[in-house]
Amino acid sequence: MYLSNHSPIPGVADTITALRRRHEKVTESINHYERLIAEQDLHMQHMSDGTDASEQHDADDPTITLRAEPSRDEDDVKNLEWKKQVLEARVTGMERDLGGLFR
Numbered sequence: 001m002y003l004s005n006h007s008p009i010p011g012v013a014d015t016i017t018a019l020r021r022r023h024e025k026v027t028e029s030i031n032h033y034e035r036l037i038a039e040q041d042l043h044m045q046h047m048s049d050g051t052d053a054s055e056q057h058d059a060d061d062p063t064i065t066l067r068a069e070p071s072r073d074e075d076d077v078k079n080l081e082w083k084k085q086v087l088e089a090r091v092t093g094m095e096r097d098l099g100g101l102f103r
Contacts, residue, residue, distance in 0.1 A: 016101055023094045030087045033080050040077045047073070 012101065016098070019094055019098050019101075023091060023098070026087050026091050026094065030084060030091065033084045033087065037077060037080045037084065040073060040080065044073055044077065
């Protein structure tokens with residue numbers, strides 16, 4: 001039971017709907033970046049093992065980019081991890097906002 005069900009407050013339903021959509025979108029973004037990080041980690045592992053990562057993946061996969069510069073890959077991984085942290089912080093904030101609306 002929510003207070004807004006018994007005492008309607010103008011705009012609350014629209015705000016809740018918008019926050020839920022935003023939460024879903026940010027969660028999808030986090031999942032996307034986690035997959036990219038996992039791919040980059042796998043690629044880095046192959047590079048450190050001395051194996052050719054291009055043999056491990058389908059050539060038609062557009063998300064995997066092989067580079068001869070490991071430092072750029074490391075920078076990309078750090079950048080993706082930073083973006084993940086930012087998105088997770090946003091999700092936490094939205095969850096707090098949604099929790100506050102339902103109390």
